[in-house]
Amino acid sequence: MILMKKEQINRSDFELWKSFKEGNDEALKTIYYNHFKHLYNYGRKFSSDKELVENCVQDLYIDLIKKRENLGDTNNISLYLLKAIKRKIIRRLQQEKKTLNLDFTFAEWPSTYESITSNTNAAYREKLFGVINQLSHQQREIIYLKYFNSLNNKEIAEILDLNYQTVRNVLVTALKKLRKSMKMLNFFFIMLFDKSSPITTKQEHK
Structure with missing residues (x-):
């Protein structure tokens, strides 16, 4: 599989979003099928x-269709939709007086790392x-x-309404804790996380 640079992906997103706004139903289908699962999985982190x-995910797409002529531009559809679904779910929970259930427990691997993790010992995982x-x-x-x-x-800071440096500091601290705890699995851990870690790179991948 050919890997696309982020600049190419963003340009593609810009063109796809523009086409959707102009009424292209094929663009809508592409956006729907490319992002529904990620939006649903992220939404489940806030409600059981x-x-x-x-x-909420279905309603978000309906809202997009109704308002598409007036939507702003974006070169990152995933970021745009993740922000929107988080707001929508929290608002719905408040309206229905239901509990916000923050559940960011990990039970499976990001698909990005399936090739690395498929042969990994279950005990290590x-x-x-x-x-x-x-x-x-x-x-x-x-x-x-970041990894899923x-x-x-910068994008994470936008979703969480934090400043960039706060996000970077929290991530650095978290990865240091993980590295220390997983020192017996250091090679595997480096393969999984260090590629885009701010600890090991002088400049963050944008």
């Missing part, structure tokens, strides 16, 4: 009510999950957005 989350799940909620949410949704620190 599967039906509520699924309805279980240990890593256990270590990650001992991190703070904020640390786990940032790791989730391929967002950079």
